Amino acid sequence: MKQILVLGAGRSSSSLIRYLVNESEKENWKVTVADRDVSLVKEKLNNHAHTKAIEFDIHNEKQAEEEVAKADIVISMLPWRFHILVVKHCIKHKKNIITPSYVSDDIKALDKEIREAGIMVMNELGVDPGIDHMSAMKLIDEIRENGGEVVHFESFTGGLVAPESDNNPWNYKFTWNPRNVVLAGQGGVAKFLEEKEYKYIPYHKLFRRTEFIDIDGYGKFEGIANRDSLKYQSIYGLHDIRTIYRGTLRRVGFSRAWDVFVQLGLTDDSYVIEGSENMTYRQFINSFLAYNPHDSVELKLRYYLKIEQDDVLWEKLVWLGIFENKKVGLKDATPAQILQKILEDKWTLAPDDKDMIVMWHKLKYINAKGEEYEVHSSMVNIGEDQTYTAMSNTVGLPVAICCKLMLNGTINEIGVKMPIEPAIYTPILKELEGHGVQFKEKEIRLK
Amino acid sequence: MKQILVLGAGRSSSSLIRYLVNESEKENWKVTVADRDVSLVKEKLNNHAHTKAIEFDIHNEKQAEEEVAKADIVISMLPWRFHILVVKHCIKHKKNIITPSYVSDDIKALDKEIREAGIMVMNELGVDPGIDHMSAMKLIDEIRENGGEVVHFESFTGGLVAPESDNNPWNYKFTWNPRNVVLAGQGGVAKFLEEKEYKYIPYHKLFRRTEFIDIDGYGKFEGIANRDSLKYQSIYGLHDIRTIYRGTLRRVGFSRAWDVFVQLGLTDDSYVIEGSENMTYRQFINSFLAYNPHDSVELKLRYYLKIEQDDVLWEKLVWLGIFENKKVGLKDATPAQILQKILEDKWTLAPDDKDMIVMWHKLKYINAKGEEYEVHSSMVNIGEDQTYTAMSNTVGLPVAICCKLMLNGTINEIGVKMPIEPAIYTPILKELEGHGVQFKEKEIRLK
Numbered sequence: 001m002k003q004i005l006v007l008g009a010g011r012s013s014s015s016l017i018r019y020l021v022n023e024s025e026k027e028n029w030k031v032t033v034a035d036r037d038v039s040l041v042k043e044k045l046n047n048h049a050h051t052k053a054i055e056f057d058i059h060n061e062k063q064a065e066e067e068v069a070k071a072d073i074v075i076s077m078l079p080w081r082f083h084i085l086v087v088k089h090c091i092k093h094k095k096n097i098i099t100p101s102y103v104s105d106d107i108k109a110l111d112k113e114i115r116e117a118g119i120m121v122m123n124e125l126g127v128d129p130g131i132d133h134m135s136a137m138k139l140i141d142e143i144r145e146n147g148g149e150v151v152h153f154e155s156f157t158g159g160l161v162a163p164e165s166d167n168n169p170w171n172y173k174f175t176w177n178p179r180n181v182v183l184a185g186q187g188g189v190a191k192f193l194e195e196k197e198y199k200y201i202p203y204h205k206l207f208r209r210t211e212f213i214d215i216d217g218y219g220k221f222e223g224i225a226n227r228d229s230l231k232y233q234s235i236y237g238l239h240d241i242r243t244i245y246r247g248t249l250r251r252v253g254f255s256r257a258w259d260v261f262v263q264l265g266l267t268d269d270s271y272v273i274e275g276s277e278n279m280t281y282r283q284f285i286n287s288f289l290a291y292n293p294h295d296s297v298e299l300k301l302r303y304y305l306k307i308e309q310d311d312v313l314w315e316k317l318v319w320l321g322i323f324e325n326k327k328v329g330l331k332d333a334t335p336a337q338i339l340q341k342i343l344e345d346k347w348t349l350a351p352d353d354k355d356m357i358v359m360w361h362k363l364k365y366i367n368a369k370g371e372e373y374e375v376h377s378s379m380v381n382i383g384e385d386q387t388y389t390a391m392s393n394t395v396g397l398p399v400a401i402c403c404k405l406m407l408n409g410t411i412n413e414i415g416v417k418m419p420i421e422p423a424i425y426t427p428i429l430k431e432l433e434g435h436g437v438q439f440k441e442k443e444i445r446l447k
Numbered sequence: 448m449k450q451i452l453v454l455g456a457g458r459s460s461s462s463l464i465r466y467l468v469n470e471s472e473k474e475n476w477k478v479t480v481a482d483r484d485v486s487l488v489k490e491k492l493n494n495h496a497h498t499k500a501i502e503f504d505i506h507n508e509k510q511a512e513e514e515v516a517k518a519d520i521v522i523s524m525l526p527w528r529f530h531i532l533v534v535k536h537c538i539k540h541k542k543n544i545i546t547p548s549y550v551s552d553d554i555k556a557l558d559k560e561i562r563e564a565g566i567m568v569m570n571e572l573g574v575d576p577g578i579d580h581m582s583a584m585k586l587i588d589e590i591r592e593n594g595g596e597v598v599h600f601e602s603f604t605g606g607l608v609a610p611e612s613d614n615n616p617w618n619y620k621f622t623w624n625p626r627n628v629v630l631a632g633q634g635g636v637a638k639f640l641e642e643k644e645y646k647y648i649p650y651h652k653l654f655r656r657t658e659f660i661d662i663d664g665y666g667k668f669e670g671i672a673n674r675d676s677l678k679y680q681s682i683y684g685l686h687d688i689r690t691i692y693r694g695t696l697r698r699v700g701f702s703r704a705w706d707v708f709v710q711l712g713l714t715d716d717s718y719v720i721e722g723s724e725n726m727t728y729r730q731f732i733n734s735f736l737a738y739n740p741h742d743s744v745e746l747k748l749r750y751y752l753k754i755e756q757d758d759v760l761w762e763k764l765v766w767l768g769i770f771e772n773k774k775v776g777l778k779d780a781t782p783a784q785i786l787q788k789i790l791e792d793k794w795t796l797a798p799d800d801k802d803m804i805v806m807w808h809k810l811k812y813i814n815a816k817g818e819e820y821e822v823h824s825s826m827v828n829i830g831e832d833q834t835y836t837a838m839s840n841t842v843g844l845p846v847a848i849c850c851k852l853m854l855n856g857t858i859n860e861i862g863v864k865m866p867i868e869p870a871i872y873t874p875i876l877k878e879l880e881g882h883g884v885q886f887k888e889k890e891i892r893l894k
Contacts, residue, residue, distance in 0.1 A: 188717070188718065189712065189715060191718075198722070199736075199737070200720070201735075202651075204649075204651035205712070209737065263649075264649075265648070265649030268636060270635070271635065273645070274645040274677075286644070287645050287647055288646075289646075290656065291642050293642070
């Protein structure tokens with residue numbers, strides 16, 4: 001019986017755990033799930049015979065090492081900064097490990113030790129990063145195999161609300177960590193390459209430099225540049241590419257309205273607002289506007305940011321309640337924390353709401369005959385409910401499938417890995433298709 | 448014979464050294480000036496009998512301690528981060544010390560040791576900080592003495608080019624560290640209090656939220672908010688104030704044009720531009736604009752930032768040469784470094800140019816009878832030449848005068864000090880008047 005150790009039983013582990021439990025009898029697995037909150041684990045495992053729930057604290061080094069030592073493979077769904085602690089135990093006891101997070105610098109630095117231990121540390125195996133890598137590399141590798149050269153690469157992913165639950169003027173609800181949504185785009189300029197020209201967009205212009213994307217059957221979206229698109233040149237081996245651009249998807253109109261918050265300064269997380277606890281939403285907005293004893297907050301805001309009387313974005317702002325005399329109630333809060341509070345009042349999913357993951361790639365390539373083509377590839381995944389969300393499915397299933405393929409020897413590598421090699425992504429993408437993660441492709445001849 | 452040790456003989460030490468040398472015979476002083484570049488010192492001292500030039504490295508602890516031990520008083524004109532090293536020697540050998548820089552946290556932390564040694568560490572004794580503190584506190588203390596209460600405080604200072612040398616469309620030239628000018632306003636939100644409301648301006652809006660200020664005989668200026676005006680509430684004891692606002696002065700129209708650079712992202716010092724060395728000024732600007740194979744950089748910029756065809760700010764941009772095919776020639780440079788290079792081509796003072804320091808305070812107070820008054824107080828100082836600049840005079844003279852007053856016992860305190868007490872600022876301001884640092888006051892009855 002193979003022992004699987006899953007660390008972390010939070011929201012994004014639901015689909016992962018369901019898959020492992022469902023397969024456990026057929027595959028002869030024992031699935032141990034560990035979390036600080038053991039009741040959360042028990043609820044998810046439901047006393048299934050092939051499972052075990054344990055209370056677990058990553059800071060208890062002894063327990064962590066003992067559990068790793070007992071396992072055949074480890075899956076860390078912990079916050080990314082804790083992976084390194086688990087990886088060290090995995091090296092010592094020669095156990096493979098999977099995480100859905102970006103390869104961190106400290107894990108990269110252990111590559112030599114990881115290779116010497118003969119283990120695989122598989123990272124970036126969720127949806128973004130994860131399914132984006134796999135589906136993009138499949139397209140790129142196919143073009144290369146046929147003697148073609150990729151000259152243009154764009155890729156966008158978004159976590160959104162499903163069309164059937166989309167009933168607010170922002171066409172948006174929180175389907176993952178709200179704090180990350182509020183801070184998105186900060187911490188570095190957006191860099192990309194367009195027709196061999198390096199381009200830079202500062203944060204305060206990011207939400208006004210979007211592009212529109214049409215996805216058959218799902219309508220229009222807008223794409224906002226991610227921070228560093230340039231590093232994917234080396235990751236994907238696209239050294240001579242003319243254009244490389246990665247971004248995040250929202251429904252059309254979101255970014256123009258969000259830019260109001262950026263322009264005011266409401267997304268700043270670096271300082272505390274004086275007297276935030278007893279201030280109202282309206283006073284919060286007013287503290288970013290010039291003083292005037294007579295004019296309304298509404299008119300001052302319209303004038304400051306040149307918002308026309310008939311601009312549809314105004315409805316979005318009013319609907320959020322930013323002009324209401326509601327108490328903030330957060331002590332020593334940053335602008336970003338207060339904004340998050342305001343948004344959480346309105347952008348929280350209702351019990352019956354479903355989420356949606358949308359992914360879209362656009363490539364251009366020149367084939368062996370010198371003809372130029374454009375390829376569009378898109379994937380839309382709708383959540384089942386509030387447990388098995390699209391986010392949970394698209395993050396957890398690639399991890400679960402990879403775990404199976406590593407245990408049965410189909411995937412058999414050594415070192416710090418990302419799913420960008422055919423031997424890794426081909427079997428994972430194939431099985432994902434059976435779980436509704438399907439890409440639709442479309443090719444157009446350009447010249 | 449009293450021994451004065453001056454550390455640092457850079458540009459801002461010229462007027463300080465001239466004063467000390469001129470007074471040295473009458474006062475019976477020996478003035479030792481120490482710098483890494485001893486030739487710089489010799490040039491400034493010109494073999495005067497009461498002086499001594501020494502080569503000095505602040506990282507040579509032994510030399511630093513020996514020189515401090517020999518002195519009766521120390522003046523540190525070194526970059527602010529080095530003051531702490533000198534202060535430690537001063538504590539050990541019980542010597543008073545003066546610096547024109549902001550009180551640093553590490554100096555503040557030594558207050559107990561400084562008091563136990565019975566010495567005075569006098570800081571913030573230049574122009575801004577320095578003359579601004581002294582002139583503001585003189586006004587505030589006078590109002591208080593007469594039973595009045597200050598309810599409104601605004602204070603602005605600017606280092607500018609003198610009217611007779613003001614011959615470019617920006618009405619600006621570099622009269623101090625260009626790097627600080629390019630980065631001004633970064634590193635924290637601008638906070639202030641207006642009619643008891645806390646107000647916050649993010650960096651990307653700072654140069655569009657200016658106010659106009661008129662100074663008799665010198666015309667109009669515009670004021671840009673400084674980072675943290677709130678801390679002056681406690682420094683000046685203005686706890687119940689309605690409005691407190693401090694800022695920087697430029698000529699009218701500067702900020703709207705500078706905002707073009709902020710909006711593009713050219714003042715960012717946090718990352719390096721790919722291939723900066725071989726890029727032209729025009730390509731540099733283009734890397735912040737959307738790609739288009741046909742449109743000009745000029746039209747893309749106008750369209751992006753909505754600059755009207757007849758807007759006068761355009762002339763400022765063209766005059767700087769930002770659209771020219773001139774090589775940047777800086778390897779691995781940040782946007783801010785490249786912008787500084789472009790500006791230095793044009794904003795450098797010509798040999799005959801003079802600089803100017805402008806300071807302006809506006810206070811409102813309610814007197815003992817309940818009447819409300821507004822006071823304006825302004826000071827304009829024009830530099831003599833490129834050595835005895837207004838900057839050098841207004842930074843160096845308060846330091847030099849304070850040094851004399853400390854040596855002759857007129858100023859006699861213990862601890863970490865700023866010039867905000869009458870016993871300190873009164874004699875310094877009085878002597879400064881004789882050196883052309885004069886404030887003009889104007890009072891208006893409001894109600």
